[in-house]
Amino acid sequence: MCASLSATYISGLDENLSPHIINDRENLGSLTMPALVVVGRHDVICGVRWAEELHRLIPGSDLLILENSGHFGHLEEPETFSRAVTRFVTAR
Incomplete structure (x- = not known):
């Protein structure tokens, strides 16, 4: 894991109504299955920075960056999305 990464994400609230913080980045390096990371260039929820990470x-x-999409790239650029997913799946 990169030393400069210290961010976490919140999955909900615990029994005391405090944010339940999870950081599972260290496990990502052990993945062995094919992965396609898809992000919209203008996604303000899970943007390009997170997809690149x-x-x-x-x-x-x-990595697929949909240049004309926000958070719903599969709806905003359905043809590009479908072609990329089909290519990814059939190449395996």
């Missing part, structure tokens, strides 16, 4: 941490992953 996933891509770096998952061995052999592919």
Whole structure:
């Protein structure tokens, strides 16, 4: 794991209504199945920075950045999304 990464994400609240923090980045390097990371260039929820991090941490992953999409790239660029997923799945 890169020493400069210290962010976590919140999955909900615990029994005391405090954020339940999870950081499973260290496990991503042990993944052995094919992975396609898809992100919309204009996604303000899970943006390109996060997709690039996933891509770096998952061995052999592919990264697709949908240039004209936000968070719903499969709806905003369905043809590009479908072609990429089909290519990814059939190449395995």
